[in-house]
Amino acid sequence: MSTYLGLPSVRPPVAPAGVGLLSGDRPFPAAAKDALANEQLRRNLGAATRTIRTKRAKVVNEVPDWAQLRAAGAAIKDDVLAHLDEYLIQLEEQVVARGGVVHWARDATEANRIVTDLVQATGVRDVVKVKSMATQEIGLNEALAEAGISAWETDLAELIVQLADDKPSHILVPAIHRNRSEIREIFLREMGRAGLAADPGLTDDPKALAEAARQHLRRKFLEAEVAISGANFAIAATGTLAVVESEGNGRMCLTLPRVLITVMGVEKLLPTWRDLEVFLQLLPRSSTGERMNPYTSMWTGVTPGDGPQEFHLVLLDNGRTATLADPRGRSALRCIRCSACLNVCPVYERTGGHAYGSVYPGPIGAVLSPQLTGVQGGFNASLPFASSLCGACYDVCPVAIDIPSMLVHLRSEVVDAKAAEHRLPTPEAAMMRSVGWLMRGRRRWPLAVRALKLARPLGRILGRDGRISVAPPPLSAWTADRDLPLPAPESFRARWARDGDEMGRGKP
């Protein structure tokens, strides 16, 4: 029997399949192939990620104690994760003491039901939303729509995604895959359906596009009675919630409506106000490449006569406890959703976010999504392999999540899970076992290396000029775009056996 926190137990449940947006409908390589074929997408992504990563590097390099800040960020989050049970109870007590209501949601289904019930109790049919990863993760908008409630995204990029009936492709810049002429077309075509229509003379000037969104959204803000938000941070000591944003739409949603519902992953906690000092430096510099984000909204419970008069906090697990249970995977829960790892990732830069199938794309998504959903069933088992392990993500992570090591760990989880599922090894497993058997043999391996040269005549059939340009599977995946060299006529060890260290003095 396995143990968890020292007690005999089964592993905590993972996020349920079929609800929310944590996994796609096909494996990463297939989705990536389509994305790569889209030249416009690659140009948009290439330009946008290059801009953001250059900005980030500039503002991070100007902070003399960045390494210490980063270590502090990691340490604070690790403390939160190690004492999550205590901090969550403390948070609940504080929120309740200040007039808020706390709801505990085991998974996406429960969270959606809680929020839907809360909105239905108010009797309204329209709610405004602050950009939130947690509500995207659980598919809240879709759940509300099923109950006849329209949830309007008010972040500019989320609005673009929503109007186009599209999916977000980046944590911070969900419409990064769109350029401005595409955005103009979406506004002209869809805004009328959703509320105030765009001026038919709308140009693709960024200012004009922002103004069109402002006009469209202004009416939504003024009419809204209920707002739904996520949270960047929650302070356990005081029950304070915090949202950081750039456009002011969040501030509108958090202050104007009568009812505020916040859905927050349980790992978003910080122990005290003082800890915000670290994160309000780490986050904006890592995410938007700004020294400080334009709007930081913080609220504590309910204040009579000022702001929302009803506040609900929904604490979401949805696979987080399962992630916490894995010592080699749990530091993924340090993530503050800055998206710096996406912007430096050579894979993300070329495929964009949709290929990952989850609201969490890029390197962090490749380690977080499969942990939240588990690697069995669904296509998230392909995500830990969607990386060349180049390590750029780890270098920029403001909370020092060792993503490459975690990817390697999750790959072994995937392989072990497959081995447990199937009686017969997959062709890959059989190949890996055979090579492993050869390699650990004292006599076998030297013989195998020396024997490789026997493959050279194959080159006469498959190749030219000593290179193989067409090979059978699985090497065909290599030769589709690259030549493969032939084994050397004489291996190093064969030559050494002949000449020993004389080879150093001899001719090459």
Add this chain to the structure above:
Amino acid sequence: MKIALFITCLADAMFPEVGRATVRILERLGHEVAFPAAQTCCGQMHVNTGYQEQAFPLVERFAEVFEPYDAVVAPSGSCVGSVRHQHAMLADRFGSPELRARVDAVAAKTYELSELLVDVLGVTDVGAYFPHKVTYHPTCHSLRMLRVGEKPLRLLRAVRGIDLVELPDAESCCGFGGTFALKNADVSAAMLTDKLDRVTETGATQLCASDSSCLMHLGGGLTRRQGPADSPNSIKTVHLASILASVEEPS
């Protein structure tokens, strides 16, 4: 100093000249090089593909084979990265505290070639001569796992006759990534295309790196793109060790 060469399985079978070059450099500098024949592979391919159990015997073997030497050198940042960062993890998972201690001790004296030359032997000028226009691609694992930094470039700058030109976006991955190149072949190829475009822009005739694996991928892309490697104006791949081993032929 008793230096053992860890040839790496790829260089052993496919690029033995890289091993010979490594031996030549060290012997020219007056060191004795040993090649323990019982060596196999660092296990990185198995670990990075998810087969940790298959990799573990290779970790034990590595420690056993290389324990007796003062230093171990490999002409590969990636394989040294595996020894330094993955062997401990595997010893913890499948081995014993005793093995972990042995693995740590061997890892601490295992060096990538530029590290051994610059940090341990304290040389940057190894007496090489290489009259070509060269651009250097810092491989990801040498850069971000081993933090070799400027060491390979310092060695290259000291080479006589070399025309070293900077590679734009040098630090972005070439797209090899081991079995990534097969499992995500399309993404890998897209990364390769961009890297080779940058290489071509430099006007260099030689693309240098310190990992045979990345060079196999880059070279395979180059020959596919430009035809046979010996055609005029074609760019050739060359391992750092091969450049450092080159000397002026006596006329």
